[in-house]
Amino acid sequence: xxxxxxxxxxxxxxxxxxxxxxxxxxxxxxxxxxxxxxxxxxxxxxxxxxxxxxxxxxxxxxxxxxxxxxxxxxxxxxxxxxxxxxxxxxxxxxxxxxxxxxxxxxxxxxxxxxxxxxxxxxxxxxxxxxxxxxxxxxxxxxxxxxxxxxxxxxxxxxxxx
Amino acid sequence: xxxxxxxxxxxxxxxxxxxxxxxxxxxxxxxxxxxxxxxxxxxxxxxxxxxxxxxxxxxxxxxxxxxxxxxxxxxxxxxxxxxxxxxxxxxxxxxxxxxxxxxxxxxxxxxxxxxxxxxxxxxxxxxxxxxxxxxxxxxxxxxxxxxxxxxxxxxxxxxxxxxxxxxxxxxxxxxxxxxxxxxxxxxxxxxxxxxxxxxxxxxxxxxxxxxxxxxxxxxxxxxxxxxxxxxxxxxxxxxxxxxxxxxxxxxxxxxxxxxxxxxxxxxxxxxxxxxxxxxxxxxxxxxxxxxxxxxxxxxxxxxxxxxxxxxxxxxxxxxxxxxxxxxxxxxxxxxxxxxxxxxxxxxxxxxxxxxxxxxxxxxxxxxxxxxxxxxxxxxxxxxxxxxxxxxxxxxxxxxxxxxxxxxxxxxxxxxxxxxxxxxxxxxxxxxxxxxxxxxxxxxxxxxxxxxxxxxxxxxxxxxxxxxxxxxxxxxxxxxxxxxxxxxxxxxxxxxxxxxxxxxxxxxxxxxxxxxxxxxxxxxxxxxxxxxxxxxxxxxxxxxxxxxxxxxxxxxxxxxxxxxxxxxxxxxxxxxxxxxxxxxxxxxxxxxxxxxxx
Numbered sequence: 082x083x084x085x086x087x088x089x090x091x092x093x094x095x096x097x098x099x100x101x102x103x104x105x106x107x108x109x110x111x112x113x114x115x116x117x118x119x120x121x122x123x124x125x126x127x128x129x130x131x132x133x134x135x136x137x138x139x140x141x142x143x144x145x146x147x148x149x150x151x152x153x154x155x156x157x158x159x160x161x162x163x164x165x166x167x168x169x170x171x172x173x174x175x176x177x178x179x180x181x182x183x184x185x186x187x188x189x190x191x192x193x194x195x196x197x198x199x200x201x202x203x204x205x206x207x208x209x210x211x212x213x214x215x216x217x218x219x220x221x222x223x224x225x226x227x228x229x230x231x232x233x234x235x236x237x238x239x240x241x242x
Numbered sequence: 243x244x245x246x247x248x249x250x251x252x253x254x255x256x257x258x259x260x261x262x263x264x265x266x267x268x269x270x271x272x273x274x275x276x277x278x279x280x281x282x283x284x285x286x287x288x289x290x291x292x293x294x295x296x297x298x299x300x301x302x303x304x305x306x307x308x309x310x311x312x313x314x315x316x317x318x319x320x321x322x323x324x325x326x327x328x329x330x331x332x333x334x335x336x337x338x339x340x341x342x343x344x345x346x347x348x349x350x351x352x353x354x355x356x357x358x359x360x361x362x363x364x365x366x367x368x369x370x371x372x373x374x375x376x377x378x379x380x381x382x383x384x385x386x387x388x389x390x391x392x393x394x395x396x397x398x399x400x401x402x403x404x405x406x407x408x409x410x411x412x413x414x415x416x417x418x419x420x421x422x423x424x425x426x427x428x429x430x431x432x433x434x435x436x437x438x439x440x441x442x443x444x445x446x447x448x449x450x451x452x453x454x455x456x457x458x459x460x461x462x463x464x465x466x467x468x469x470x471x472x473x474x475x476x477x478x479x480x481x482x483x484x485x486x487x488x489x490x491x492x493x494x495x496x497x498x499x500x501x502x503x504x505x506x507x508x509x510x511x512x513x514x515x516x517x518x519x520x521x522x523x524x525x526x527x528x529x530x531x532x533x534x535x536x537x538x539x540x541x542x543x544x545x546x547x548x549x550x551x552x553x554x555x556x557x558x559x560x561x562x563x564x565x566x567x568x569x570x571x572x573x574x575x576x577x578x579x580x581x582x583x584x585x586x587x588x589x590x591x592x593x594x595x596x597x598x599x600x601x602x603x604x605x606x607x608x609x610x611x612x613x614x615x616x617x618x619x620x621x622x623x624x625x626x627x628x629x630x631x632x633x634x635x636x637x638x639x640x641x642x643x644x645x646x647x648x649x650x651x652x653x654x655x656x657x658x659x660x661x662x663x664x665x666x667x668x669x670x671x672x673x674x675x676x677x678x679x680x681x682x683x684x685x686x687x688x689x690x691x692x693x694x695x696x697x698x699x700x701x702x703x704x705x706x707x708x709x710x711x712x713x714x715x716x717x718x719x720x721x722x723x724x725x726x727x728x729x730x731x732x733x734x735x736x737x738x739x740x741x742x743x744x745x746x747x748x749x750x751x752x753x754x755x756x757x758x759x760x761x762x763x764x765x766x767x768x769x770x771x772x773x774x775x776x777x778x779x780x781x782x783x784x785x786x787x788x789x790x791x792x793x794x795x796x797x798x799x800x801x802x803x804x805x806x807x808x809x810x811x812x813x814x815x816x817x818x819x820x821x822x823x824x825x826x827x828x829x830x831x832x833x834x835x836x837x838x839x
Contacts, residue, residue, distance in 0.1 A: 091436060095386070099378055106379040136566070143563035149383050149403060149437040 083112065084138045085157040085164060085234045088127040091150040092118060099148050100127060109133060109141055113166075113231030124152070128233045130209075161237040166209045167230040168216065169194070171202045173223035182222060189215050200225055259426040262390040262416065263292040266354065268428065269397040271297060275325055277316065277683065278354075279309040283329025285369060286356030288421035301683070301712055304704035306333050308676040310340020311702065313351045315680025317344075318663045319638060319690075321476065323404060324351040324680065330358055331369030334415075335376070339670055342380040344411035346667025347497060348474060350404040353377075353413040360388050360417045373415045382410040383437075390423040398430040402442045408561040409474055445560055449575030451582065454532070455589035457554055457573055461530035463598045464490045467513065467542075470497030470666070471535015471559060475579040478502065478659040481534070484587045489596035493521040495536050496651055500662040504635050504655030504830055507603060511655075511830040514542040516648040518830070519609035519801050522809050524602060525550050533557040535579055538569040539667070540805070548808040558582050606828045611652055612800070612815040614822030620770055622646060622721050622793045625777075626653040626693070627827055629719070632777050637661070637689040640681055640716075642674035642698030645727035648799040650693045655829040661688075672701025678716040679709050689717065691780065696722040696750055706760040709786045717780045718788040720753055723795040731798045747795075757788040768792035 090096045097116055104111050112130040119126055131138060138156065145151050157164070174182065174196070186193055186203055189211070195202035205215055209232055216227070260268065266289070270278070277299045282290045293300050303309040306328040313324030324344075328337050334355040344351045358367040374386040383403040385396045393416075400412040432442065458464050472481055478501045485492050485508050492502045493510040502509050510521035525531065531550045536542070537559065543549035546568055556573040557565055565574045575582055593599075613623045626649055629637075635657040641647040641664045656662040663681055665673035678692035699720055709716055724747035733741050757764035763783055767776045767790070780789050800815035817824045 093436075095374065095378070095384075098375060102378045140563065140567060143565075146440070147382070147561070147563060149399070149441055152438055 082132070082134060083158070084131050084133065085162070085232060086129040086131065086138075086142070087155045087157055087234060088129060088145060088151060089119075089153040090125050090127055091152065092123050092125045093150050096125070096148075096150040097127070099150060100145070103144055103148065107144060109137065115231040115233050126233075128231070130232050155236065157234050157236055161239075162234050163237060164208055164232050164234040165206055166212050166232050167204070167206050168212050168227065169202060169204055170216065170219055170227045171195075171200050171225045172219050173225060174199060174201045175222075178222060185218065191215065258428075259424040260428055261288065261292060261422055261424055262387070262393045263289040263421045265390075265393045265425065265428050266397050266414070266416070267292055267296045267298055269394055269401070270325065270352075273323070273401050275323055277301065278325035278327050279303055279312040279316070279680065280327030281306050281309055281329070281333060283333050283356065283369070285330035285358055285418045286327065286333070286416075286421070288418060289327070289354070289356065289416065300327075301708065303676065303708050305702065306336035307339055307672065308702050308705045308708065310337045310351070310353070311343070311670075311673050311676035312680035312683075312705070312708070314340060314344050314349050314673075315640065315663055315677030316684040317349050317351055317680075318677070319660055319681035320684040321474075321660065322684070323401060324349070325354065326351060327354045329356040329369065330373065331371045333369075334371055334373040338376060338380065339668075341377060341411050341413065343665055343668040343670045343673065345380045345382070347665070348409050348470060349411065350409040351411045352400055352404055353381075353411060355413065355415050356421070357386065357415045357417040359419040361419070363417065373413070377413045380411070381413050384413040384415070386415040386417075387420055388417065390420050390425040391427040393420065393425065394427055395430040395434060395436075399435050399437055402435070403437065406442045407445055408471075445576075445578045447575060447577035447581055448562070449577070450573060451575055451585050451589075454556055454558075454573050454575060455586060457530055457556065458488065458490070458532065458586070459589075459591050461554070463528045464488070464530040464532065465524055465528035465553075466490050466492040466532050466534055467495070467525075467536055468492055468498040468501055468534045469495040469536025471579055472498055472501035473659045475535060475560070476659070477579045477583050480580065480583045480587065482506075484583055484590065487587065487592050488590040489593040489599040491524060491599060491602045493517070493524060495539070495542055495666070496664060497666040498536060499651060500656040500659045503657050505657060505833050506830075507832050508599060509830045510602065510606070512651050515544060515803050515805070516652065516799050516801065518611060518652060519812065519814055520602075520605040520828075522801065522803070522812055523605055523609060526552070526809050528553050530554045530556065533559070533571075534583075535559060537564045537567065540568070543569050544803055544806055545808050603831070606831055610826035610828045612817070612824060612826050613797070614817060615825045616794070616822035618769060619794050620768065620773060620791055621825075622649050622791070622797060623653050624825060625773055625791060626650055627829065628773055629691070629777055630654040630829060632781065633689065633691075637691045638681055638685060639663070640674055640678040640690060640692045642692075642694040643669045643671045644695050644698055645731065645797070645799050646693050646695045646698075646721045648728075653827070653829055671698040674698055675702050675705045675716075675718070676708070678718075679705060679714050682714045682716045683712070689781065691717045691719055693719045694721070695727060696720065696724065696746060696753070697726045699753075703756065706757065706762055706786070710760050710762055713785070715784060715786050717783070718786075719780060720788060720790045721793050722750070722753065722790055723793045723797070724748075724750060725795045727795070727797070728799070730795065734798070736804070753788065753790045762786045762788055764788040764790065766790040766792070
């Protein structure tokens, strides 16, 4: 089962190596990993998406806590939360398919961020599920280049009220 | 543990600046480190220049792996922090086996490695290796110190993490320029550390102590399964009181030997792959098994789903990540054993008469350790049995890895904690000699006997020079069978007697001549009549000494449960196939004192 772990860490140069090494060393599967500084310079958030059963995820959490740079781990899986991913995709722009593509962009609430006579770059921020179906559909038009950010997520405060 | 207040706040009184190397050494001294084991080289020269003036004693080994194992041996024997030093590149890579060894067995050792100057890092400079990257998966904490102002804090953090909670190895990688640069940041207080306080505050208790007390009180056939955690938490005395009060028999992992008196009526010896038949039978018969500082590893819980599956399984461990890692447990507590055992002692009912404890005594008598005594052959089991008797189980035994290690674990009844040092988790051949040197240095008043084999000793035989140079009188008992005995045993039993590359025969050196070349006294024996004289030689020689004992290559370690198998599949020694007289012994029972007439 898919779990989203939000891991608050010290922003030290080796922290990503330590987390990645732990996953390699113990054979855990990472589906995506996303890391960036928080509003405090000395802290970062690593968002990990792992596809393991509950028992294994509990083991992963406990192993992560043994790393000295790990401060706090939240498993957002069972908590109402907002999960988002960003994809940038450049696809071929055939004149005949132009209207079709533009309406797709509309349907998915994506944005066009670059365009030439030959190609169009689309940006979509959405839940990973929606991103996956979007990619599947645009693949039919010929993807030239694609980049995905991996998931980030936050728990919903409204759910606690 | 570390005194929380012994270092001053930065800038409070100290104004003088020191080099990075001196700050490191002074931080070690402030934390009661008195000795380090090492080998100099280019990238660690500024550090060695400060060692020249320091009060810390430095022992020069002959290979960096020797430094790592010696520091481990010292730490295992004394409970103090071990320290090993090497240069960059090859020096650091030579330490790695020892670092991994300390990680597997949870031994607190600080590794200090030189590194090329910060401006050269990443350029493939001479003797450059990514020590930081290589040591990530085998340390509790590691750091590449790029700024001399960080040396004091990093050292403090490293020592703290090594000694706290579940202990383990830590590493500080120091570029050459950082070692030589000066800083006025010479002290650090706990308030200034960056690591979360769970890494140095006393572990809290989580889990269900009341439930554990309840299941033990209700159990008819409880069994304690103890591991190295009892030794590192220094709870042997408490455990003994507890086991005697509630009449609970005790079996131990390889790492836990010595944590419970070897000759106690409630003690069953080691369990698992090469455990005693009586310990393994007790595991099959118990209705409750309580793991204390043990981790259900694959040499004990060989088959995860079948291990003590008829019993309630409980686990107490300071490392929360060990709870249920391999084997699911019904009751669990994460926390310090001292706290848990004290609560158990208060909560457990006193048991006067126990059918189960009586049954355990019978189990031992009915299922002794067995081998054949053969005319004109020295059997290693018999030799170790005699050695155990002659030393009353009170010598400090260090082993290498292989058959001799298992025979020692079975036939030498270790009576005290920290008197049994062995490479348990990693199983590193070559551990023995340097670890014995480290142990003897730390415990000069104890008899330190290294039990090794002709394979293992050759992996770090150069350390004979270290023992001799510093006059650290370890006693070396070398079993010579011309084979990598354990490999040979598996090849005989499971690989159709195809002895692929497991023989050293005919090309082994003359070990006595080697000893002689190092100026070490030695003796070689091959006949049973020489056993007593051989033991006399070992015990009475005051200097470093080596006793070479010729043993048959066909001898095997029994009982045995093959990897992944159930306890019911235990293979016991069968006497029919061999010529000789059956010898049975139960090392783990109260010995009736022999009264001489």
